[in-house]
Amino acid sequence: MSDNVEDMSKSRKEETGKDGRSGIDKASAGAQKAKNAAKTAKKAAKAAKTVKSSALVVKILALAWPAIIVLVILFLLIGVAGFITSVPGLLMDKITEITSGLWDGFASFFVGNEAYIHKEDETKLANYLQNMGYDVVGFGFAAPDEVTESQDGNGDKYSNAQSKYLLAYLLADYNTYTVHGNVQNAVSGFFNSIRGKSTGQVTGMLCFDDNGLIDTKTVKADRANKKVTVNVLNPELLSWFNTDSYTFDLEGWTGRYGKPLEFLLTLHIATMAPDLALHVASDEEFDTKVHIGFDDVTSYVRAQYTISSDTVDHLKQLQTTEPGKVIWEIEGLEYLYTKIQSDNTLILQTEDFKKIQEIYNKTYGAYDNFEACIEYMKVFIPYLEKVEAGEEQMPSVLYNTGMGVYYKNPDGGDSNNPVVVTGMGSTMDSFMEEAREGSDATYKADTESYYSDLITPTEAMQSGDTNETYVKRMREALEKALETAEADLPVMKENSDETAQERNKLVDSLNEIGISNIAAIEQAIDLSDKNDGKGQEIKSVQPYITYVEKSWYKNIYFVINDSIRNAVGGADSWLQNASDFSAYQTESGVTKELSPYEFNPGSNSDQKDMVSGDQGKFEIIETRSNTTQRTQTRQPLRGATNPRIKELLVGAGNQDSEGTNPKPEYYIYDGSRKTAQKIKELKEKEKQLPDGLTEKELSEEINKMDPDNIYRPIDFNKNSLSAFTILENMKSEDADFILRDLKDLLVELKYFKASDLEDKYVGLLDWIIPAYQPEEWPEREFEKQNYEYGTLIKYRENIVKGGRSQAADLDILKISDQDAWERLTNGKISARPQDKATNSDLQNEVDKKIKTITVKIRTWAGDTGLERTDKEIQLQVNEELEEMWIAFFEDLYESAPDFCIVEWGGYRVDGTGVGQVGQKSAHNYGAAVDLNWSQNYYGKQPMTKAEWEAMPESREKYQEIYINSPMVEVAHKYTLSWGGDWTSCKDNMHFSFFADESRDTLIQKWGNGQVIQNTGLSKKIDSLENFLFIGDSYTKGIEGYGYLEECKISAVNGVSPSYWLSNINSLPTDEVKGVCVLLGVNNPSEISQMKQLIDALKNRYSSVPIFVQRVFPVGAGYSNASSMNSRISAFNDEIEKYCEGIEDVTFIDTTKGFIDSEGYLASGATDDNLHIAAGSYSAWIDNIKNKILGSYMGAAEAIKFEDQDVITPGIGEITKISKKSITIKFTETNLVKDMEMTISGFQVDESLKKGDMLDKEQKIGKTLKEDILLILRTANKAVIENIEDYMPPPEIETNEGTAGFVENPEGTDIERWRDIVIGALTELGLDTSEDTVQRVLQQIENESSGDPYCVNDWDSNSSFDCSAGVLQAIASTYNTYKRPEDPEATAFTGDQYRAGNYDKNDPRFNGYYCIYACINYCAQRYGRDLPVWPGGGY
DSSP states (O other), X not given: OOTTOOOTXXXXXXXXXXXXOOOSSOOOSHHHHHHHHHHHOSSGGGSSSOXXXXXOOOOOOOBOHHHHTOBGGGGGGSSSSOOXXXXXXXXXXXXXXXXXXXXXXXXGGGGTOOOOOOHHHHHHHHHHHHHTTOOTTTTTSSOGGGEEEOSSSSSOSEEEEOOHHHHHHHHHHHHHTSBTTOSOHHHHHHHHHHHTOSSOOOOOSEEESOTTTEEEEEEEEETTTTEEEEEEEOGXXXXXXXXXXXXXEOTTTHHHHSOOHHHHHHHHHHHTOHHHHHHHHHOGGGOOEEEEEEEEEEEEEEEEEEEOHHHHHHHHHHHHHOGGGOGGGSTTOGGGGGGBOTTSOEEEOHHHHXXXXXXXXXXXXXXXXXXXXXXXXXXHHHHXXXXXXXXXXXXTHHHHOOOOEEEOOTTOOOTTSOEEEOOHHHHHHHXXXXXXXXXXXOOSSOSTTHHHHHHGGGSSOOTXXXXXXXXXXXXXXXXXXXXXXXXXXXXXXXXXHHHHHHHHHHHHHHHHTXXXXXXXXXXXXXHHTHHHHTOEEEEEEEEEEEEEESOSSEEEESEEOHHHHHHHTTTTGGGGGSOOEESEEEEEEEEEEOOOEEOBOOTTOTTTTOOOOSSEEEEEEEEEEEEEEEEEOSOOEEEEEOHHHHHHHHOOOOOOTTSOOOOOEEEOOOSOHHHHHHHHHHHHHHTTSOTTOOHHHHHHHHHHHOTTOOEEEOOOOGGGGGGGHHHHTTOSHHHHHHHXXXXXXXXXXXXXXXXXXXOTTTTOSOOSOTTXXXXXXXXXGGOOOTTOOSEEEOOXXXXXXXXXXXXXXXXXXXXXXXXXHHHHTTTSOSSOOSOOSOOHHHXXXXXXXXXXXXXXXXXXXXXXXXXEEEEEEEEEEEGGGHHHHHHHHHHHXXXXXXXXXXXXXXXXXXXXXXXXXXXXXXXXXXXXXXXOTTTSOBTOOOOOHHHHHTSXXXXXXXXXXXXXXXXXXXHHHTTOEEETTOSSSOEEEEEESSSSSOHHHHHHHHHTTSOOOOOBOEEEOOOOTTEEEEESHHHHHHHHTTOOTTSEEEEOTTOOHHHHHHTGGGSOOTTOOEEEEEOOTTOTTTHHXXXXXXXXXXXXTTTSOEEEEOOOOOOTTSTTHHHHHHHHHHHHHHHHHXXXXXXXXXXXXXXXXXXXXXSSBOGGGBSSSSSBOGGGHHHHHHHXXXXXXXXXXXXXXXXXXXXXXXXXSXXXXXXXXXXXXXXXXXXXXXXXXXXXXXXESEEEOTTOOTTOEEOXXXXXXXXXXXXXXXXXXXXXXXXXXXXXXXXXXXXXOOSOOOTTOOOOOOSSSGGGGHHHHHHHHHHTTOOOOHHHHHHHHHHHHHHHTTOTTOEEOSSGGGGTOOEETTTTBOHHHHHHHSOTTSOOOOOOOHHHHHHTOSOTTOGGGSHHHHHHHHHHHHHHHHOTTOTTOSSOOO
């Protein structure tokens, strides 16, 4: 929302003021105290006239809009299977970089000013295409005379490139992300000129049809992040500020309907006909419009304050030492202790804010308020004296109204507009009354109305008053009042100390939870109390797509009604007879509360004091009220294929005079500059031909000049398909959608059969290192920089993933603490000094060993933004550690590509003052490095990975050093001490070799007694032998009932995480191959302790996998079972999230089959509602094994990467060869024939030479301790980025060996089952139309909501045979209709299911087995068109 939107609920004429209180510290300025007094006086309401409190004019100006109104829901409304964010491919990154740079050049289009595309944008695109292997001239992106080659021989090929093709593609991409009406005539004119037309415009694709709500002239677009911000008009605000700003996500729907750059490049390269792609980019028939409607949304927002779990722990510790600082120890707030949540947080809500305010006001004290009134008079009396003397002009307002006492604003306000206070006399009397209560003191003001009687008569001008008499009478009354008040003030003070102390306790307690300003409490109340406690009202909109017209392929209709029929006209004639249609289901009058999100006020906000910190955060709760909720439940309808695209590709279908249907012809490039030059010459000759020629006549004339048949119809062939990799590599839903449409179009136009376009290239090439089996390839996290191309097989030592990289080769890391001190000090000392006082002899000796090294870091480019640059810096370090620090920074650079270093320091002589350790500091010996200290400062609690990931995108985020971050992992790899690991005060900036911790300790912690060189890959866990199980009575039972005898069991009945945190050193370390933990049921409030225990276990068992089990709920018969299970659920959610942020720590759910439909521990699985029964342990152990066995771990004994055979990926000829690189041109297999692969970074077999023919799987060399770079190029020399599809690594074995097994797809949406449904329908020979598929998917939704493990344990069948699976089937039905080769299902009852006594590998839990059997059943029983679906279950 705009930073200037005023409070809607107030009349503009309502008198308002500003609360001037800036803090809750004692107000020393009298005038400041008076404002507080005027607002909070306890007894003022009894007076005839009272001080008018300042009314806060609330401006909701920065209500965390990315969470509240950033309407990213649009992607849910477009008929796709969810919103997927994946690691982008190289091409996507570069295209985004190119087009986002272009965006700045278009900024002024949004505000109606002239703008243009910079030639640098075209040049940038040309250079990228050239670098990717597409010769810009040879491929027809520019004519020979439209490019200028660079003369320096370095960097980019072109210094300048300008062509209508490059420009048109960039403009079309821009148009895809632009609001209709926002493109200036400069753009439309360009498109019209290249069309040769004088009418029609390309004016932006996004059409917000309800122009009464959206101000399209002020749209702001962010191409790089694919977001557009629009201003929503609010008629109720027209007398104020009349727009609110909202941001929409453009990802996942705009690109698919428009013409993004990647689509046009694909079309250009696939056809090699630039003029065809130019038509698609610029023709008016493809001027796509996405029409968007809106539903009104009314929201109410109120505030709460969440005190963090760590702060609550801190307060619990303070209870015994400084209870006065604990908020629930304050009288009247004791109840807050009972509000501590199961996750150990404490949430303050409106009623709590009001209670705090009430206590604050009560404890403010009569003395403070009375003293403030005195200060007012001291300011005002001199002002009146100046008015009497003519030195100060009396404001006209003074004698035009009778509103009371006027005084000069003590804070320096406009002298012509003094501040107004009424009822000074009655207010002072009320304070006196409060002071007299319970006191025998004698005051000079000897009546209850003393000050009212004295001051009130002077507040208004009397009949016959002149300015002078009025001012004099007022001054004299105030002087007498001041004299009396100053005499009474000391007496009053004696009675005020107790309330002041109470106020200070409240202030201290608020400071401890992170609220440093009482104004924040008042602002939260003011926000939340509006509209009868519902909160501040917010008006917004929810967008939805109605239809898409002029699509390059087919129009799309989410809604069909008369309005749309009239708008579309004859483009899709079938619409005129079509019934009304909507892909949406709407529900009116919905009221829904959204999850809380953090509040971030702007600097000018009237909520500016509501700021968050480490101790706690203000949050907003949004309730959408009486709103229309729109959900897409059906696929949209598609129109006929755009006639223009068919005309461009295969002709209009009109017979010529000879009875043929001629196809359109184009100049076809072949990638060579020779052909490009010929085409340039032919185009020059074409200009000389007479006007008015028909297409056929033009073709005949050009062919006379074209003996090489360059001008001809387009011929799509399988080589054209290599261009599709551009879309495939975008790794986005938009690109996938376009690719599907493009393939469908080519099949429709009979260029291919559908089977021709299947991904048959998968696995065409052999994996080149047979003995090396990576778990994932490519490992995008460790891939190259965006500006490089090719794909890496990463040398495992270069990945900080349980390995030790170069650290393993550094002898210095293996020496003892004594040896370290002696080597770094030239033998002067052999242990850390006990005294921090400087020893000059020692320091002089160390100085001799200090050396300056140069290392490369990554830092920021420029003063703003997130663009990074490399920089070489110099550090002073001990020469004994030179090699280590160089290796450390090299590893840091490679392993933490997002981390930016802005501050660095090494050797220094530490001081001996407060907070310094002098000669005890590792810095004094060149053995420590500090990084980014302004942000990672001493004493700051380090963030977890989850907390770091939640930070907004900013420079600060990528300067942060957090727990288990790549930076910390590198430090641990080099056995360094990181200050964030310290148990005392943290020092996150600090990395040291010794002094802070001994070398012996560091080696033990991070090297298991030695520096391990782990060059292996992930190894599959096939046994639980020597696994350590840690826990409570649950785990104790494993040992007691005789299970897992091959494992180590450390379990104590009744303990919680804090027990093992305190006793971690008692856990065994010898031969531990893995760790499995189950803790929490005894005290689910110990979330913080469990997180600390996980960290401690990670440190203790750094080289083995750690599995953390989900805590079982309690049974329904347990005392307060529902409350207990809520706490357990919160514990599980927090711990699962925490584990996600830690390498080699996995959260596993082993409760399958043990929980009933209500979320309780199943009655058949427990005897006491707390523990699982002895008879259920077997099922639990099976669950544990299913979750752990078959997973992967890092292991030193795994197969090494280096010195392994490298084989040729396919049959071919060596075209280039060197000692560490080879290029092979493939000569076999149709889809890779004539492609070339370059393999670099291995030791090439010396016997090979250029021209040799290589057989399948022939050995060509050995791996080195280096990354291997693979570059695969098409016959046209274009780089193929999805090389992993052509040459996948060997598949990792799974535990599933059954023929026909198809793994269940991940996710929660129904659409994830689409491919499996189509596969089953195809195998059964049934119809696979969209209607049939959609009906089956709806049936899945009806029966299981898409859950493959869904079991019906309550209907009549459950007494003998429960229905189960994603489509519900009893075992007998499944066994009858399954495929013969599929496994049999075993029936089980509802009681058996609830007790966990059933086959956990029931084949019905496999989606493909189940869907096939159920479709087969339905087809045979009810008909092959499945007429009863969607309907009920079986």
